[in-house]
Amino acid sequence: MPRGTGPGGPLRRVRTVLLDPVTGNVAVDEHVRARLTAGEEDRALLGDVLVEYGTGAPRAAEVAVAHPGALVVAVHQGARCWIRLSPDGTVLELEAGGGPAPHEELWEGVASLAHSWLAAGRSGAALRHVCLFLVHVPHPPPSSRVSRCRAASASSDRDLPTEE
Numbered sequence: 001m002p003r004g005t006g007p008g009g010p011l012r013r014v015r016t017v018l019l020d021p022v023t024g025n026v027a028v029d030e031h032v033r034a035r036l037t038a039g040e041e042d043r044a045l046l047g048d049v050l051v052e053y054g055t056g057a058p059r060a061a062e063v064a065v066a067h068p069g070a071l072v073v074a075v076h077q078g079a080r081c082w083i084r085l086s087p088d089g090t091v092l093e094l095e096a097g098g099g100p101a102p103h104e105e106l107w108e109g110v111a112s113l114a115h116s117w118l119a120a121g122r123s124g125a126a127l128r129h130v131c132l133f134l135v136h137v138p139h140p141p142p143s144s145r146v147s148r149c150r151a152a153s154a155s156s157d158r159d160l161p162t163e164e
Contacts, residue, residue, distance in 0.1 A: 010035045010043055012108075016116040027120035031071075033112055035104075036063070045069065049115045051108050053077060057091045060084040071118055074111035081107045083114055090124035 011034050018027040034047030044050055049072045050063055060075040060082040067073070073084045083092045092114070096106065117127050 010037065011046060014049070014112045014115075016112055018113075018116050018120055027116065029116035029119040031112065031115050031119070033108060033115075035108070048072070049108075049111045050074070051076070051104070051111055053104070055080070055082075057082045057084070057093065060091060061089070064089075072111050072115045074107050074114075076104065076107040081110065083111055085114060085118060085124035085127070088124050090127075092124075092128060 011032060013030065014033050015028065015030045018029070019025075020027075031048035032046055033049040033051065034043045036044055036050055036052040044063075044067045047067075047070055050067060050070045051074045052059075052063060054075040055077045056075065060073050061084055063075065064070065064073040064084045064086060068086070071086050073086075075082045075084075079096045081094045081096075083094065084090070085092070094107075094110065114124075114127060118124065
């Protein structure tokens with residue numbers, strides 16, 4: 001995995017799964033999400049989804065025009081987020097309700113879901129009427145052959161020693 005693409009890095013490879021509750025159809029999307037910070041605009045060239053701290057629909061439009069390769073641009077501050085969807089230029093203004101202001105990871109996740117929605121062939125305008133349920137499925141730690149061998153030889157009885 002390239003430097004900076006891991007969890008919490010400025011570049012992240014994202015895989016999302018959308019389930020249509022009516023038809024049962026599943027759509028899987030993989031894309032690159034880039035967090036933009038001052039002075040590091042070059043990573044915007046790599047992102048399908050761009051996320052930046054800032055305010056307003058005009059700023060989201062500026063970033064989108066400057067980086068036409070991104071399908072989704074999200075600009076957020078605190079509990080508010082403006083998401084611009086290309087190619088039609090639809091802007092969604094979102095506000096998280098209740099509790100403390102959401103962490104930036106919430107807006108990153110919503111922006112990725114918007115990308116997946118568009119990649120599945122849905123219209124940006126229709127996204128205004130969608131209720132999103134965010135589910136985070138952590139990746140299990142990578143297993144190794146050694147740990148699988150040990151598990152296979154371990155005793156299921158807690159009072160008996162493990163075979164060596």
